[in-house]
Amino acid sequence: MHFSIDRKYFYEKLSVVSRAISVFSPLPALSGICIDVKSDQIILTGSDSNVSIRSTIVRGELNQLDIDSTGSIVIESKYLLEIIRKMDCTMVELELVDYSLVRISSDNGQFNLNGIQSNEYPNIDFSQPTNSFELKxxxxxxxxxxxxxxxxxxxxxxxxxxxxxxxxxxxxxxxxxxxxxxxxxxxxxxxxxxxx
The missing domain is CATH 3.10.150.10 (DNA Polymerase III, subunit A, domain 2)
Structure with missing residues (x-):
């Protein structure tokens, strides 16, 4: 997994997803944001096992997304948000160095965070229900x-x-x-x- 993206855009998307994450989560993986990098998009998922939020980032002029390799990892949300927020740069680069070691770098800094392998993150069904009704x-x-x-x-x-x-x-x-x-x-x- 290796990609670069506009820092402000990435921080906004991470902030939205992190609203679903609880500090006191039953599973350690649920205290983090699951980052799933595909060939043409990045899927961010946050959950506390009751409420889940998913955000998809596709290539565009606003985010300057450049994906070098695919992969997925779960990173502790409070550390990831704090690092991305405090970085003084326009572009940020995330790279999965080892199975669970993530390197976050920019022109003027580099951080290494231990993540959790994405297979430990629960499979969350975001499909729409087939039956519905309206209620006043x-x-x-x-x-x-x-x-x-x-x-x-x-x-x-x-x-x-x-x-x-x-x-x-x-x-x-x-x-x-x-x-x-x-x-x-x-x-x-x-x-x-x-x-x-």
Whole structure:
């Protein structure tokens, strides 16, 4: 993996992706940004296992992207962002030197960071769902207000911290519980069969 790119453009894209990354991640790889360099584009992915953000960089005049070789690596987001932000240059170059050693260089500086091999990063599905339905904002507000009070506010059982939405047979079932009390809202759906 070896590429060079405009520093400001790269920093903006990294900042967007890093919004999904949590400091307290269950997997060490999730504290980093997965950089996947293809022959014609770079795919940046950030996730905290609940929220995931993917950004794609293609060659263009704004980014001056030049890809020499392909590959992928996961780099700790806070270090990567800090280095790219503080570099005083217009172009930055990233190179995978060893299996997990990344060299970040410019005209006036060079940094080496240990990364994590990308095969340790979880496979995140960004495909669009095949079935969908529309819901009025008032109905959604009613569902949340009528079920969320029963949800748990303790982190001992995270599965009980939210409202469960299940659509079946043109009906939306919404349930919230803390294992002592249960709230359920049932709402008929008008499914647009063109979108299914």
């Amino acid at each position: 904002s008032k109905d959604l507000k009613d569902i949340v207000s009528q079920t969320s009070f029963a949800c748990s506010d303790k982190d001992t059982r995270p599965v009980l911290n939210g409202v469960n939405f299940k659509a079946s047979n043109n009906t939306l079932y919404c349930s919230g519980t803390d294992s002592y009390r249960l709230a359920r809202k049932v709402l008929p759906l008008q499914i647009n069969h063109d979108s299914i």
